[in-house]
Amino acid sequence: MAPLIKVAIVGASGETGQSIVNGLLSSSDANFVCATNFIIYSLQIAYIQQEIKALTRPESVSKPINEDLKSRGVEIVPVNLSGPLDKLIEVLSGVDVVISAIFFGSLGDEIPLANAAKAAGVKRFVQSAFMVVIPPRGVVDFREKKEENFNYIQKIRLPYTYIDAGWWYQITLPRLPSGRLDYLLPASQPEQPIGLDGTVPSALADIRDVGRYVAKIITDPRALNKKVHVYNEVHTRDQVYDLLESVSGEKLDRQYISEADAKGRIEKARLALEQNPADSSAFGMLSVSQLFFSWGIRGDNTPEYAAYLGYLSSKDLYPDFEFTTLKDYMIEAIGGKGKGVYQGR
Amino acid sequence: MAPLIKVAIVGASGETGQSIVNGLLSSSDANFVCATNFIIYSLQIAYIQQEIKALTRPESVSKPINEDLKSRGVEIVPVNLSGPLDKLIEVLSGVDVVISAIFFGSLGDEIPLANAAKAAGVKRFVQSAFMVVIPPRGVVDFREKKEENFNYIQKIRLPYTYIDAGWWYQITLPRLPSGRLDYLLPASQPEQPIGLDGTVPSALADIRDVGRYVAKIITDPRALNKKVHVYNEVHTRDQVYDLLESVSGEKLDRQYISEADAKGRIEKARLALEQNPADSSAFGMLSVSQLFFSWGIRGDNTPEYAAYLGYLSSKDLYPDFEFTTLKDYMIEAIGGKGKGVYQGR
Numbered sequence: 160m161a162p163l164i165k166v167a168i169v170g171a172s173g174e175t176g177q178s179i180v181n182g183l184l185s186s187s188d189a190n191f192v193c194a195t196n197f198i199i200y201s202l203q204i205a206y207i208q209q210e211i212k213a214l215t216r217p218e219s220v221s222k223p224i225n226e227d228l229k230s231r232g233v234e235i236v237p238v239n240l241s242g243p244l245d246k247l248i249e250v251l252s253g254v255d256v257v258i259s260a261i262f263f264g265s266l267g268d269e270i271p272l273a274n275a276a277k278a279a280g281v282k283r284f285v286q287s288a289f290m291v292v293i294p295p296r297g298v299v300d301f302r303e304k305k306e307e308n309f310n311y312i313q314k315i316r317l318p319y320t321y322i323d324a325g326w327w328y329q330i331t332l333p334r335l336p337s338g339r340l341d342y343l344l345p346a347s348q349p350e351q352p353i354g355l356d357g358t359v360p361s362a363l364a365d366i367r368d369v370g371r372y373v374a375k376i377i378t379d380p381r382a383l384n385k386k387v388h389v390y391n392e393v394h395t396r397d398q399v400y401d402l403l404e405s406v407s408g409e410k411l412d413r414q415y416i417s418e419a420d421a422k423g424r425i426e427k428a429r430l431a432l433e434q435n436p437a438d439s440s441a442f443g444m445l446s447v448s449q450l451f452f453s454w455g456i457r458g459d460n461t462p463e464y465a466a467y468l469g470y471l472s473s474k475d476l477y478p479d480f481e482f483t484t485l486k487d488y489m490i491e492a493i494g495g496k497g498k499g500v501y502q503g504r
Numbered sequence: 505m506a507p508l509i510k511v512a513i514v515g516a517s518g519e520t521g522q523s524i525v526n527g528l529l530s531s532s533d534a535n536f537v538c539a540t541n542f543i544i545y546s547l548q549i550a551y552i553q554q555e556i557k558a559l560t561r562p563e564s565v566s567k568p569i570n571e572d573l574k575s576r577g578v579e580i581v582p583v584n585l586s587g588p589l590d591k592l593i594e595v596l597s598g599v600d601v602v603i604s605a606i607f608f609g610s611l612g613d614e615i616p617l618a619n620a621a622k623a624a625g626v627k628r629f630v631q632s633a634f635m636v637v638i639p640p641r642g643v644v645d646f647r648e649k650k651e652e653n654f655n656y657i658q659k660i661r662l663p664y665t666y667i668d669a670g671w672w673y674q675i676t677l678p679r680l681p682s683g684r685l686d687y688l689l690p691a692s693q694p695e696q697p698i699g700l701d702g703t704v705p706s707a708l709a710d711i712r713d714v715g716r717y718v719a720k721i722i723t724d725p726r727a728l729n730k731k732v733h734v735y736n737e738v739h740t741r742d743q744v745y746d747l748l749e750s751v752s753g754e755k756l757d758r759q760y761i762s763e764a765d766a767k768g769r770i771e772k773a774r775l776a777l778e779q780n781p782a783d784s785s786a787f788g789m790l791s792v793s794q795l796f797f798s799w800g801i802r803g804d805n806t807p808e809y810a811a812y813l814g815y816l817s818s819k820d821l822y823p824d825f826e827f828t829t830l831k832d833y834m835i836e837a838i839g840g841k842g843k844g845v846y847q848g849r
Contacts, residue, residue, distance in 0.1 A: 296655035310641035310651075313813060384812050467729050468658060469814060 164378060165253060169240075169272065170260035171201035171233070172224040174366060174500045175289045175324075179258060182370025184231055199233045200254065201225070240268040247275035254279065256377045259287040263446075264439065266304045270311060277317045283377060284312060284319045289369070291326050291453065291460040292362070292388060292468065298457065299449040320382045322373060323470065325364035325390030326454060328488045329500045331399060335409050335493075343492055343499030352416035354455030357397030361460045362390035365483040366500060372473055372480070381476060388465035389473040391482040396455070399485070406489045421456045424448040509723060510598060514585075514617065515605035516546035516578070517569040519711060519845045520634045520669075524603060527715025529576055544578045545599065546570070585613040592620035601722045603630040608791075609784065611649045615656060622662045628722060629657060629664045634714070636671050636798065636805040637707070637733060637813065643802065644794040665727045667718060668815065670709035670735030671799060673833045674845045676744060680754050680838075688837055688844030697761035699800030702742030706805045707735035710828040711845060717818050717825070726821060733810035734818040736827040741800070744830070751834045766801045769793040 166183060170176040183199055225235050238250055251257060257276045259269050269286055276284050286308055293299045295306040312319050334340055334350065364372075372389040376382045394402070400411050428445040435441055454460035462472055473480065483491075491497050511528060515521040528544055570580050583595055596602060602621045604614050614631055621629050631653055638644050640651040657664050679685055679695065709717075717734040721727045739747070745756050773790040780786055799805035807817055818825065828836075836842050 294655065294659040296652070297659045306655075307641070310639065314639040314642045316809065316812060384814070464661065467661060469729070 164255045165200070166256045166258060166377070167200040167236070167251060167254045168258045168260060169238075170262065170287065171228060173260050173262065174327075175287075175369065176260035178366050178368075178370035179260060179373050180228065180231075180233060180370065181367070182372070182374040184233075185371065186374040200236050200250075201228050201233050240271050244271060244275055244278070247271060248278045251275050251279035251281055254281055256283045256285065257281050258285040258373070258377070260289060261287045263287070263301050263304075264442070266301070266308060269308050273308070273312050273315065273317055277315050282318055283383065284317045285322060285373070285377060286312060286319065288321050288323050288386075290323050291450070292323055292465045292470070293450075293453045293459055294468075298453050298459065299446065301446055319384060320376055321386040322376060323386070323388055323465070324369045324372070325362035325392075326460060327366040327369075327500065328363055328391075328483070328485060329366050329498075331363055331485075332403060332489065332492065333400065333411060335403070335407055336411070337407075337409055339407070339493055339495075340497075342495070343497040345499060345501040347501065350414075351451060351455070352414040353396040353400070354416060354421065354451070355418065357400070357413070357415060358395050359455060359458040360393050360395050361454045361458070362388070362393050362462060362465075363485060364389060364391045365488055368480075368482045372477070375477055375480075376473075379476065382471060386465075386468070386470040387473060387476070388462065388470035390462065392485050393461065394485060402486060403489055406486060407493050416455075418456050421448070421452050425452060509600045510545070511601045511603060511722070512545040512581070512596060512599045513603045513605060514583075515607060515632065516573060518605050518607065519672075520632075520714065521605035523711050523713075523715030524605060524718050525573065525576075525578060525715065526712070527717070527719040529578075530716065531719040545581050545595075546573050546578050585616050589616060589620055589623070592616060593623045596620050596624035596626055599624065599626055601628045601630065602626050603718070603722070604632040605634060606632045608632070608646050608649075609787070611646070611653060614653050618653070618657050618660065618662055622660050627663055628728065629662045630667060630718070630722060631657060631664065633666050633668050633731075635668050636795070637668055637810045637815070638795075638798045638804055639813075643798050643804065644791065646791055664729060665721055666731040667721060668731070668733055668810070669714045669717070670707035670737075671805060672711040672714075672845065673708055673736075673828070673830060674711050674843075676708055676830075677748060677834065677837065678745065678756060680748070680752055681756070682752075682754055684752070684838055684840075685842075687840070688842040690844060690846040692846065695759075696796060696800070697759040698741040698745070699761060699766065699796070700763065702745070702758070702760060703740045704800060704803040705738050705740050706799045706803070707733070707738050707807060707810075708830060709734060709736045710833055713825075713827045717822070720822055720825075721818075724821065727816060731810075731813070731815040732818065732821070733807065733815035735807065737830050738806065739830060747831060748834055751831060752838050761800075763801050766793070766797050770797060 168176060168179060171180050180199060180201070229235060236250055238247060240247070257272065259272060261269060266287065273284060273286070286305065288305055290302065290305070293302045296303050309321060329343070330345065332340055332344065334344060368391060369389060376387050400413060404411055425445065425448045428441065428448045432438065432441040432445050458464075462474070466472065488497070513521060513524060516525050525544060525546070574580060581595055583592060585592070602617065604617060606614060611632065618629060618631070631650070633650055635647065635650070638647045641648050654666060674688070675690065677685055677689065679689060713736060714734060721732055745758060749756055770790065770793045773786065773793045777783065777786040777790050807819070811817065833842070
């Protein structure tokens, strides 16, 4: 029996983190006796001293999501990323792969995590990328922060894989006039217009598949020290609307937005943030409008652009990967059996 | 007969630029009737209005280096990189490959050049990299500027090849006690101590070979939208000293420098620059000390680190490439037949 691979994950309770944990737990191999190839540690970040203490008390690690993880065999390990480095190194000692699915507002905390991983001899570090394909600089502010971390990782020569994933099905469907999809669309999700004339292509993935891809990638030698682009299907917005109309039998209103108007939204959001730099919702609005500009107007989120940027493709690496099609996801969602994201955790 | 490839080069009179022009002119193919596969345009930059006028007057393009280029079939084309974009687009229209070997203090001027190249449909853009292998950020300030330009090129989706080349033989030899090498060492080259214990490896190349590699790379489809690392041999400083002692029969003094002292030099240079931000020699000192820290202390300039950073290797691409060995260069240099760089042009 091959030795189990020890994986430590930060952000296991987030949408991406949950998908990754599920992907790791469901990964199995006929040659293995055990159900999964992985031993998983969920690094539970405690930022302030109080929280750490709380987390080290048994009752504090028993909030529902952690209880659920524990019941599935995941070990909950409290860590303090801004604490002493040697403690962190101790936690990561013997760990094969570190995956960060850290909140995008906390990306700076990846630096001590990377330092500890390097010192502990971690064999692969997967930083919190997990985004659509975006130029490293000049289009989306928070993507630049990820690039900064990436450059830091390269500077300390930490073995890595950088993984970006298609825009999730779970946040790609427009609302149906009947309201049948409201139950799974994030309440906060603004109705997004369609970029340009509706023909801008964008790569899509089911968030539930992302973790399954990740489970393959983190043990794949071909992906060591590489960027990997993960996606299921590529569709233009008009194609998404057409398909949803056909599957639902409902007629959708289509609002198109020009490049100039989309730029205007970014400028407006930037102005609001400048007036109130500490306002996280202003930062959120800027990020949302910049992201839309990237995938909805510029058309950055395509396999072709990913290849140009040097990403390996999940299609080339795993041609036989079985994934949920967008159509099947729509059928599931309209049938009332879908599960949304960002829903009141 | 295959069509000739039109190449426009900025900085043709610099050390790298001259090597590239020589490489292009000497490139030939038995199947071609003509002596070279390339038609070469030297883009003569005029930064200020006066110079432009001068350059557009026939006598102004007749300074020795341009006369030499012209006599070898290179067309001299005056350009103003900070002038109107449409003029620049016109100049680049029909050009297949743009190579920038621009002065490292003028890297900002590559942005309009890249914009014009994109608009003109240039098939490959080779930015002014041509450096040792350095982490994109956090070690050498001017390398970050190159990364900024690289990220800009990727943002506008300009087809590119990014080429770094080993530290030149021509600036790698220590002085001999007899003074026999003084004639070809740059007068301004400070005596560089040896990093750590002398066992830090560093990739080296003869500057005269760099252009010959470039001539191959710019038409190589495998190198499109890739970084390429070019070098001849890898040596530690002790190996370079040993070899020079053996070839020259002279005994060399060896001064070693610790990581802390090398860092101290950087800090001293940074302080001097902060006190006098417009002092280009202070910037030069900072760059020299940072570069030394990268290749001489950190050991960044190796094929292994280049591979980690995603570079293709000239050794893999062109295993049969005939290059000058360091030993042959030493013999040539000691024999009085060497040609130095940065020598009072």
